[in-house]
Amino acid sequence: MRTDLPAAEAQRLVLEAVAPLPPETCATADALGRVLAEPVHSGRTLPPWDISAMDGYAVRATDLGSAPVALPVAFEVAAGSHRDRPLPPGAAARIFTGAPLPPGADAVVRQEDCERDGERVRIRRAASVGEDVRPAGEDVREGERVLEPGTRLGPGPLGLLASLGRSVVVVHQRPRVAILSGGDELVEPDGDVRGGRIVSSNSYSIAAQCREVGAEPVYLGIARDTPEDLARFVRAGLSAHVLVSSAGVSVGDRDYVRPVLEQLGCTLRFWGVRIKPGFPLTFGRFDSRALEGEPGPGPIVFGLPGNPVSAMVTFEQFVRPALRRLAGHRALFRPRISARLGETLAKKPGRLHLVRVRLDREHGEVVATSTGTQSSGVLRSMALAQGLLVFPADADRLAAGETVQVQVLDADFLAAEDSGL
């Protein structure tokens, strides 16, 4: 097991260990946010025939050569009509948007350019072949490849799949994340905190981080600080794709997480990343041989630090991109912006710091200011953080006014002030 890794190398090791999950078949109506695991070919031609793009009259363009002309109205065609009556030469058909052109017709004249008079219509101007007609196959042709693997299924692709009659779709499985907390001092949010007990808030923030990235959290509960209890919880999480533990704050002499994981067959890849907050991060993986009777690989495992802020920050840097890759996404990381630093920051060189910052727009630029004390126990600083400023490992000082790089956590910060209409 390696230890004391630079942050970028630790992240690389994590991402090398994961690949998109195998495919599953999912109802299209439930597939929002999922990622296509195979290409989609159209089983239909859309529109299936030439259809009208307007309300008006379907004609043969040659019949309008001497416009204005008056033509008899042979019949009416609505959307959804059968395309069974041919248009007689020298006649027009009343037609509506989306309706199939009758055989023989090759143009549509909008109703604004026509005047109806009983059985006849007076058409004021000539039309060219194909005018206001949407040709068959304009949207898609049968057999054509319309969506690529790796496509995120947003409203547009889902509408397209519906229009092709695809009520199921093959997507990457959704990562299932087993979450456990460990520590004799921890209680659930409605628990009794007298006598120094503290709420196991990590499981709640981690579950929310999982949901935001589209993964499915399975909260296992709070393990007591004994190897036996920890082992029982870890076993309960082995059927997940990812196991995330966050230690109680009582690490040190009583940190049983790593020995328990190894005893159960987890190969630990690294422990300790030169990052603050979050140094004690542990990463490993169960392989199939370790799991008696279980087919396939076991979960990858993240042992997050117990401090609430450290747990959230390490989740952001290591767990979140891994979950994105497992779900089949190609874009793994948060948006990153340049910002002007609103205050001077200093640290000892050696570890990369991720500083919780507020972001403000001033005179066309973004100003980043720390959310107050950077103590890793102070959850409020994380609750208020709109971004994480990257303070490089070898730097010891960032001066007020300098340009810095910020990972943007608050998507609303990127929203425009108006729609631009």
Added chain:
Amino acid sequence: MRTDLPAAEAQRLVLEAVAPLPPETCATADALGRVLAEPVHSGRTLPPWDISAMDGYAVRATDLGSAPVALPVAFEVAAGSHRDRPLPPGAAARIFTGAPLPPGADAVVRQEDCERDGERVRIRRAASVGEDVRPAGEDVREGERVLEPGTRLGPGPLGLLASLGRSVVVVHQRPRVAILSGGDELVEPDGDVRGGRIVSSNSYSIAAQCREVGAEPVYLGIARDTPEDLARFVRAGLSAHVLVSSAGVSVGDRDYVRPVLEQLGCTLRFWGVRIKPGFPLTFGRFDSRALEGEPGPGPIVFGLPGNPVSAMVTFEQFVRPALRRLAGHRALFRPRISARLGETLAKKPGRLHLVRVRLDREHGEVVATSTGTQSSGVLRSMALAQGLLVFPADADRLAAGETVQVQVLDADFLAAEDSGL
């Protein structure tokens, strides 16, 4: 009723008609993405006492004046321990991260600076008062206001609420959106499309657009093209906050939507917006007097065009910001970026065009290129669109290479290529 409105004015009228929905009480564990409807005050002081920030030894700083010193180890304090044993003068207590400082202790020496020898510990250096101690109330004090109304409940605020023992929270109600399609030619995705029938894909793309913005879609189904059937469906949607209808493609002579809405008591505010795609957009609102026996206001109503692309684009411009405001969000709009236009675009002046574009990064700038035919029937162009280029109403030409404004639909486009670690 007004008609033929500029796009910006229509959007302003819509947003003036909506305000954040009333509050409801929601389980904190289910509140991800919801918006706080009232401030949150802390019912606790966190940490409740001075606690250790490190594994090490709790001491009186004055006892280390002549360091190195050897002190007897009086007892051990773990996180979650009671704070009942005072530290005798001239002694140290073994302590772990997060554990309460025993009365009398005022500093912690990290274990790296200590050497344990049976009942005693040798401490190599002096410590200042408060060193490696997290003071009581560092995170939050009882009664303090910790979260403001309007805060979006992401993982950070949810973790903070959990740590305060708040298992329920008061948030704005989630908008419920009744969706109906109208048109004799429409079938559900698994329906028979022979004879010119087409899939009602709008209800699927609109439901997905609602879910993406955090609203709850209620799909009412496909109404036939008769006033009676339409009225039946509209009535079924009156208990929602928002009613969204999308006409079949057969509008024109058989568009019953507006007369049916008015007959049921809806006051139409406008019809027809100088926008393409999407001109036939209709907006109105039921007021309480119109609804027999129903308390409170009725829903706001959007009549979207039937064309799949027009429906999605008008949803983006008008329905989405209204849903964001109803849910309590302050940021209503998509991120907007400047991009270089990859091709020359032309149109007649008069209507604002929203052009579906692909976005590519080239030499440090973003290039916007149309996704192909801009025919409003072509759903594929919307499925592939990463943004909507704003082609202003009074312009007739945008030249290749010009700087244009693009509303970004694809959040992944904003993702960084790497984490920046």
